[in-house]
Amino acid sequence: MATETQSQPADWPGRYFHIDQVLNTPGPRTDESFLAGDGVKDFLRNKSKILVIGAGGLGCEILANLALTGFKDIHVIDMDTIDISNLNRQFLFRPKDVGKSKAIVAAEFIMKRVPGVKVTPYFGKIQDKDDAYYMQFNLVICGLDSVEARRWMNATLVNLVDPEEPESLKPLIDGGTEGFKGQARVILPTITSCYECSLDMLNKQTAFPICTIANTPRLPEHCIEWASVLEWPRVRGDLKLDTDDPEHIGWLYKIALARANEFKIEGVTWSLTQGVVKNIIPAIASTNAVIAAACCNEAFKIATSSAAYLNNYFMLIGTDGVYSYTFEHEKRDDCPVCGGEALEMTLKPTTTVEELIDILVEKQDIQIKKPSLSTPTKQIYFQAPPQLEEATRPNLEKKVSDLVPPGGEVTVTATTLPFSLSLRISYSE
Amino acid sequence: MIKIWSMKKNEDAAAKKKPKTSAAQIRVQKDLTELDLPPTMKTHFPDPADLLNFTLTITPDEGTRFLLLHISQSNSANNTSGMYKGGAFVFSFAINTNYPHDPPKVKCTQTIYHPNVDLEGNVCLNILREDWKPVLNLNSVMVGLQYLFLEPNADDPLNKEAAQEMSKNRDQFLNNVRASMRGGHIKGTQYDNVLVR
Ligand SMILES: [Zn+2]
Numbered sequence: 329m330a331t332e333t334q335s336q337p338a339d340w341p342g343r344y345f346h347i348d349q350v351l352n353t354p355g356p357r358t359d360e361s362f363l364a365g366d367g368v369k370d371f372l373r374n375k376s377k378i379l380v381i382g383a384g385g386l387g388c389e390i391l392a393n394l395a396l397t398g399f400k401d402i403h404v405i406d407m408d409t410i411d412i413s414n415l416n417r418q419f420l421f422r423p424k425d426v427g428k429s430k431a432i433v434a435a436e437f438i439m440k441r442v443p444g445v446k447v448t449p450y451f452g453k454i455q456d457k458d459d460a461y462y463m464q465f466n467l468v469i470c471g472l473d474s475v476e477a478r479r480w481m482n483a484t485l486v487n488l489v490d491p492e493e494p495e496s497l498k499p500l501i502d503g504g505t506e507g508f509k510g511q512a513r514v515i516l517p518t519i520t521s522c523y524e525c526s527l528d529m530l531n532k533q534t535a536f537p538i539c540t541i542a543n544t545p546r547l548p549e550h551c552i553e554w555a556s557v558l559e560w561p562r563v564r565g566d567l568k569l570d571t572d573d574p575e576h577i578g579w580l581y582k583i584a585l586a587r588a589n590e591f592k593i594e595g596v597t598w599s600l601t602q603g604v605v606k607n608i609i610p611a612i613a614s615t616n617a618v619i620a621a622a623c624c625n626e627a628f629k630i631a632t633s634s635a636a637y638l639n640n641y642f643m644l645i646g647t648d649g650v651y652s653y654t655f656e657h658e659k660r661d662d663c664p665v666c667g668g669e670a671l672e673m674t675l676k677p678t679t680t681v682e683e684l685i686d687i688l689v690e691k692q693d694i695q696i697k698k699p700s701l702s703t704p705t706k707q708i709y710f711q712a713p714p715q716l717e718e719a720t721r722p723n724l725e726k727k728v729s730d731l732v733p734p735g736g737e738v739t740v741t742a743t744t745l746p747f748s749l750s751l752r753i754s755y756s757e
Numbered sequence: 758m759i760k761i762w763s764m765k766k767n768e769d770a771a772a773k774k775k776p777k778t779s780a781a782q783i784r785v786q787k788d789l790t791e792l793d794l795p796p797t798m799k800t801h802f803p804d805p806a807d808l809l810n811f812t813l814t815i816t817p818d819e820g821t822r823f824l825l826l827h828i829s830q831s832n833s834a835n836n837t838s839g840m841y842k843g844g845a846f847v848f849s850f851a852i853n854t855n856y857p858h859d860p861p862k863v864k865c866t867q868t869i870y871h872p873n874v875d876l877e878g879n880v881c882l883n884i885l886r887e888d889w890k891p892v893l894n895l896n897s898v899m900v901g902l903q904y905l906f907l908e909p910n911a912d913d914p915l916n917k918e919a920a921q922e923m924s925k926n927r928d929q930f931l932n933n934v935r936a937s938m939r940g941g942h943i944k945g946t947q948y949d950n951v952l953v954r
Contacts, residue, residue, distance in 0.1 A: 538880075702778070707805075715805065719805040
């Protein structure tokens, strides 16, 4: 089974023997666009470029899986550094690496261990990168524990889709774990349900009623929240709590411990304090392994078209035995990211904001009443509250062309719209 | 990948291209421009260009009893709905970019005598913490805050003394409320004068 040995000197005969069983011949469920043999192998090994977000518990597993299945151009982003508590499951890191960038150390480890694979790390935030950067990838896999970062990545990939350019559609494979539970999902931006569509399905982080914290603490967590929610702002004033600062955690620990002693509650420790304020859910290595494997399987199937990919949500519940469930999460019409209507509008350069509002209200097909308008950076006209209506009222007489550049976007909200309407404005001669 | 790339062409919704405005930002615009507040509540934006930071002033009246969804306050007081009448209570709202996954942060900016508000301005309202859901909006939070002035709840105290007084000696409690609103002292604490001038 010596294939493409010329282009990949690091390869050896039979290197991909097992994977080639899947790629050499079509199976009963392969798509008709599947190019069995050299074509698909060449794409997977020489042409595809994949981005992994997160080099933590899931990320380490994902990077190893991708490298071993034959992806050879892998990029990884992570803003975190290695903590000693990561070492039990984030197996690309060693004690000597503590304090270094997760992305950089993980990339070096994979490249040393799996010959011929190039892993390009970026030690920083996903928000540092622009559209052109994300445009270079075929696929994105997210192994993150932050809702905010995922919302950003999801919205960015949805925005990237240009109907004129098929390759601008970057499938997003999102993995997540919480203790013994996890999920993997495939998001085809603008086509299937996106991350934002399912935001209200998320498990909320446990929050205790503030009066319980203040009056009737029973759990060590109550004492820690007393310290972080009530005492920190009272005593430390405007100083922002930095959950990565040992001095801050130490202070909270001291306060929480005193509170616990007062109420005869046991169990307040330094690490529990850190866990509660950073909302750390105990990470289970095997859950990460299962979810990462599911994500990488999807990446492989999508990149090669060798088998049907997940449609579109896989759940793993390992709390009582092992249970899994797959279903199709539906796209929401009122999703602020992928739902709603988009309209191209051509206005005269002299059209005023007030005239634009009249045009919108008169449009039969969208049934809009009392619209409020803004650009990504400023308000154009708000119907309410009164102060903002008054502040934006002078804009009614202004020309739209003085507020919105050609090709610029306007977001319209109104009670009669499920969520919002976006306008892309151009101007006639 | 070819399979995926061929999909977009066949999509009906092909013309969609959404603006760069963030989901949180659009949602705040939607919440604010669709606020349906009674005359007893008013918002103020110190910087009208910043929609994420503003204040809400509540001037409670006798209160018409109304049903509130999402709010689980036990029904404690009777004939006391007008007790905070004449005061103007100012709350700060701070919304972060992870809204509506995260609830808005709300604090009372004055030192007030209220069983569910402590001297630091923390507010005990379930939908601000443990019962927050992304389907709730700024309107629900504001209505919930106003409800606290019509029906203070001695069972969820943040100001323990006020709560005890309220369940033990209602007349004394009402006197304390009036005194505190004029800027008086109660048990060593000086409260802010909140009377509408
Ligand atoms: Zn969506």
